[in-house]
Amino acid sequence: MNEARMIVETSQLTRSYGEIVALKPLDLTVPEGEWLSVMGHSGSGKSTLLNLIGGLDRATAGTLRVCGADLAGLDENGRARFRRETVGIIFQQHHLVPHLTALENVMMAQYFHSVPDGAEARGALERVGLGRRLRNRPGELSGGEQQRVCIARAIINSPRILLADEPTGNLDHASTRMVLELLRELRGAERFTVVLVTHNPEVARWGDRTIHLDDGVLVRDERSGGAP
Numbered sequence: 001m002n003e004a005r006m007i008v009e010t011s012q013l014t015r016s017y018g019e020i021v022a023l024k025p026l027d028l029t030v031p032e033g034e035w036l037s038v039m040g041h042s043g044s045g046k047s048t049l050l051n052l053i054g055g056l057d058r059a060t061a062g063t064l065r066v067c068g069a070d071l072a073g074l075d076e077n078g079r080a081r082f083r084r085e086t087v088g089i090i091f092q093q094h095h096l097v098p099h100l101t102a103l104e105n106v107m108m109a110q111y112f113h114s115v116p117d118g119a120e121a122r123g124a125l126e127r128v129g130l131g132r133r134l135r136n137r138p139g140e141l142s143g144g145e146q147q148r149v150c151i152a153r154a155i156i157n158s159p160r161i162l163l164a165d166e167p168t169g170n171l172d173h174a175s176t177r178m179v180l181e182l183l184r185e186l187r188g189a190e191r192f193t194v195v196l197v198t199h200n201p202e203v204a205r206w207g208d209r210t211i212h213l214d215d216g217v218l219v220r221d222e223r224s225g226g227a228p
């Protein structure tokens with residue numbers, strides 16, 4: 001039987017900001033293809049963990065391997081390359097450029113990864129169901145549609161791991177469901193691993209597994225109940 005490959009492996013991973021220990025020594029493994037939900041109160045260390053996994057921040061102690069890369073051993077350039085090649089990120093705030101169309105917003109992300117390619121960007125927008133809204137600016141799209149542009153932008157480089165920080169935090173119930181269904185469908189098709197931070201237990205249930213952080217400590221690790 002094949003052992004599942006671990007996409008994230010941490011050992012005693014720690015992040016302090018001066019006196020504040022945002023993440024206390026954490027041992028965590030995430031197998032390839034898993035959707036891991038991360039819950040916890042405000043300030044419990046969820047974004048800190050996500051930012052470390054995404055190579056956006058550096059640990060103060062411990063080890064962290066993501067897709068085989070030893071993140072502690074990478075310099076700034078190495079981490080930028082790791083982010084470009086391996087990671088897709090979606091935030092609560094969409095960070096779309098207001099005066100650019102949906103297509104141009106995705107192409108701008110490509111510019112930072114590699115070379116803008118209109119056909120590829122169009123393909124990503126079609127994959128998230130926005131093939132008919134390519135020329136619309138963010139202000140002309142609903143909140144759920146804006147988040148779908150962000151998902152198109154995040155999957156354009158075929159990431160091995162998709163990180164989502166409260167991706168549905170600003171959305172109503174129907175748009176939340178649509179975004180989560182899309183993530184589930186894309187994960188099935190593209191086989192990336194998902195780590196999704198949320199305050200909302202209903203959202204966490206869409207994952208395979210949920211970990212709970214409390215004051216920087218992993219206090220619970222359980223199989224999720226399944227999507228409603």
Ligand SMILES: Nc1ncnc2c1ncn2[C@@H]1O[C@H](COP(=O)(O)OP(=O)(O)OP(=O)(O)O)[C@@H](O)[C@H]1O
Nearest residue numbers: 017020021022040041042043044045046047048049
């Ligand atoms: N750059 C920073 N400098 C100083 N302290 C920080 C920094 N980033 C996070 N912290 C602190 O680390 C702790 C964990 O923060 P983190 O953002 O990871 O929590 P969170 O669980 O994501 O919270 P929220 O749900 O409110 O986003 C908090 O006490 C926070 O104030």
